[in-house]
Amino acid sequence: MGKLRIYFKPIWYNIMHHKAYAGFCVFGTMLTFVFITILLQVTNVIVGNSVTNVAKERTVSLPEVLRNEFDIPVKGLNSSDIRTLMNNAKGYECYTCYQYQATSVKVNGRNYDYGVLFIDKAYWDVFQFEFIQGHSFTDGEMQMPCMIVSERWAKKFFREGKAIGQEIQFQGETYKITGVVADVSFIAQGGAISLWVPEKFNKYIPTGNDYVSSYVLYPEKMSVDAMMKSITDAFQLYGKVYCNVERSSVKAICTVEQMMLRRYGGDLLLTGVGAILVILLLIPILNIILLSMANASLRNSEIGLQRALGATQKEAFMFILMENLLLVVLGTLGGILLTFPICGWIDKWGSLNNSVGEVTLLPELDWTLFFISALPLMLLFSLLSGGIPAWLAIKHSIMEMLKGGEK
Amino acid sequence: MITLENINKTFYTKEVETRALENINLTVEKGEFVAIMGPSGCGKSTMLNIMGLLDKPTDGWVIIDDVRADLLYDKDMARIRNQKLGFIFQSFHLIPSLNVLDNVLLPMLYRRGSSHSENKKRALEILEKVGLTHRLKHFPSQLSGGQCQRVAIARALIGEPKVILADEPTGNLDSKMGAEIMDILIRLNREGTTIVMVTHDEKLAQETGRILRLFDGKLVL
Numbered sequence: 001m002g003k004l005r006i007y008f009k010p011i012w013y014n015i016m017h018h019k020a021y022a023g024f025c026v027f028g029t030m031l032t033f034v035f036i037t038i039l040l041q042v043t044n045v046i047v048g049n050s051v052t053n054v055a056k057e058r059t060v061s062l063p064e065v066l067r068n069e070f071d072i073p074v075k076g077l078n079s080s081d082i083r084t085l086m087n088n089a090k091g092y093e094c095y096t097c098y099q100y101q102a103t104s105v106k107v108n109g110r111n112y113d114y115g116v117l118f119i120d121k122a123y124w125d126v127f128q129f130e131f132i133q134g135h136s137f138t139d140g141e142m143q144m145p146c147m148i149v150s151e152r153w154a155k156k157f158f159r160e161g162k163a164i165g166q167e168i169q170f171q172g173e174t175y176k177i178t179g180v181v182a183d184v185s186f187i188a189q190g191g192a193i194s195l196w197v198p199e200k201f202n203k204y205i206p207t208g209n210d211y212v213s214s215y216v217l218y219p220e221k222m223s224v225d226a227m228m229k230s231i232t233d234a235f236q237l238y239g240k241v242y243c244n245v246e247r248s249s250v251k252a253i254c255t256v257e258q259m260m261l262r263r264y265g266g267d268l269l270l271t272g273v274g275a276i277l278v279i280l281l282l283i284p285i286l287n288i289i290l291l292s293m294a295n296a297s298l299r300n301s302e303i304g305l306q307r308a309l310g311a312t313q314k315e316a317f318m319f320i321l322m323e324n325l326l327l328v329v330l331g332t333l334g335g336i337l338l339t340f341p342i343c344g345w346i347d348k349w350g351s352l353n354n355s356v357g358e359v360t361l362l363p364e365l366d367w368t369l370f371f372i373s374a375l376p377l378m379l380l381f382s383l384l385s386g387g388i389p390a391w392l393a394i395k396h397s398i399m400e401m402l403k404g405g406e407k
Numbered sequence: 408m409i410t411l412e413n414i415n416k417t418f419y420t421k422e423v424e425t426r427a428l429e430n431i432n433l434t435v436e437k438g439e440f441v442a443i444m445g446p447s448g449c450g451k452s453t454m455l456n457i458m459g460l461l462d463k464p465t466d467g468w469v470i471i472d473d474v475r476a477d478l479l480y481d482k483d484m485a486r487i488r489n490q491k492l493g494f495i496f497q498s499f500h501l502i503p504s505l506n507v508l509d510n511v512l513l514p515m516l517y518r519r520g521s522s523h524s525e526n527k528k529r530a531l532e533i534l535e536k537v538g539l540t541h542r543l544k545h546f547p548s549q550l551s552g553g554q555c556q557r558v559a560i561a562r563a564l565i566g567e568p569k570v571i572l573a574d575e576p577t578g579n580l581d582s583k584m585g586a587e588i589m590d591i592l593i594r595l596n597r598e599g600t601t602i603v604m605v606t607h608d609e610k611l612a613q614e615t616g617r618i619l620r621l622f623d624g625k626l627v628l
Contacts, residue, residue: 003516003523006509013504305500308461310489310517310566312482398461399453402500 029331304401324386
């Protein structure tokens with residue numbers, strides 16, 4: 001303990017006596033890691049298996065409109081059409097159809113504009129939301145004016161988010177809240193959705209059409225090819241039999257995984273993320289290298305003395321690096337802690353919470369991702385920003401360092 | 408104990424080549440008190456630094472305790488500096504953030520297997536020897552030049568080195584302080600510590616056992 005104290009005291013002293021340098025290192029690292037953490041977490045939402053994309057590689061999306069081989073729209077597909085179509089599909093676990101309508105919702109005596117999703121019972125099986133209060137619709141509740149709301153929405157309107165049993169009015173009906181689901185990223189959800197109601201109560205207002213979004217969930221062991229064949233065959237057959245379309249366009253049929261990648265740029269997304277990460281790391285690293293070099297040169301005689309008293313080059317290197325590592329760790333932790341307030345700020349001011357939903361960019365931090373990505377990046381950041389100046393400093397002869405080094 | 412054989416040292420810069428030491432041969436025996444004298448720039452400090460493995464000769468051998476030290480790896484040289492040599496510098500080189508006791512304990516940070524409590528006990532004994540028991544918690548900025556040099560002497564002694572290499576230890580002190588430091592060094596030598604000291608002061612040099620004179624990088628008799 002005594003040895004550790006003697007080792008760290010000069011480091012702490014130097015930090016306290018060069019506050020501008022230390023502050024820049026911590027603040028620069030902090031900002032870098034806020035962006036890196038958000039970038040990695042958002043990328044993870046797109047390419048990973050977070051809710052609502054838990055089974056994205058085995059969930060297939062169907063188009064809302066049937067088109068012929070020339071891509072000309074032939075017929076909008078409603079839930080009855082999808083039911084007929086699915087009679088010919090094989091091997092799937094379940095499927096869901098839903099429709100989105102923007103409407104005015106009366107809550108706590110005031111009207112607000114929100115988007116409402118009119119869903120069937122299988123919706124929760126396909127998208128696998130986590131219920132934090134109440135439960136998904138029962139068979140009985142599917143026939144009753146019930147509603148499920150998101151965590152953020154519940155917190156916005158009810159004390160401590162206790163929403164179960166509360167009543168909401170819209171389109172002339174009073175709905176009782178029976179469940180609250182944990183927030184999911186609007187990126188995973190593909191939109192701003194925070195209210196769910198049984199499909200029976202859909203009055204098709206204001207769109208006036210009954211086209212539905214449909215998703216089919218397949219078993220885990222089924223190959224993507226088999227899934228696609230099952231659904232495209234059924235789709236073609238439906239087109240031929242019910243719409244007189246010899247060959248329907250199946251371009252829009254894809255797994256949710258493919259859909260997410262298409263929506264957010266596919267391979268370009270991953271290359272872009274990689275490039276941005278490199279830029280985000282390089283700029284502060286270069287700045288910190290220059291500052292650390294100036295700082296190390298100020299401490300040349302101290303490092304020279306340690307070498308004279310018996311520190312090896314490696315120990316002197318570690319001594320200089322340790323200071324940088326402390327600052328970078330502090331900055332990284334600060335950055336991670338700042339991620340949520342900044343996401344909140346983005347949610348609030350970045351026009352995410354528009355008039356149709358209460359949504360969030362990142363509902364929670366994926367700690368696994370932090371340990372496998374952010375932590376190694378932090379170590380790399382520290383090794384480069386602290387290691388290069390440390391290596392340059394210890395290259396000098398001890399005598400030169402004792403004299404104060406090259407000025 | 409320490410032998411320099413055919414030591415040459417040349418400093419190279421872009422414009423000039425400066426020959427600091429030329430064909431130096433000398434041996435410092437155990438228990439000796441050797442003074443190195445000579446005008447400024449004659450290579451005294453360079454020679455002391457080469458003896459202390461703080462600098463490398465351009466040519467020649469440095470032998471410490473029968474081991475060719477100039478060829479050792481960095482970690483082995485560091486071990487010799489830590490265990491066999493003690494350094495006293497003209498400008499003290501104390502760490503401003505550490506108090507007197509911690510400055511003295513600093514070399515033991517690099518001594519593997521040493522116990523902090525035993526090191527501390529020994530540091531207190533040495534500080535008593537150099538008359539600084541009442542300044543243990545003081546920082547270098549709170550001490551006089553003479554006191555700083557005494558801390559540096561205590562730091563040089565903590566590792567029980569075989570040789571103390573002192574580069575103008577009284578150079579930054581007034582004559583009274585200088586005499587006090589010299590008394591301490593003489594006492595240490597009498598107790599068996601080998602000392603090699605660079606000095607400009609003829610009077611102090613006369614108090615040592617042997618005087619080596621350097622002129623333009625060469626030893627003169």
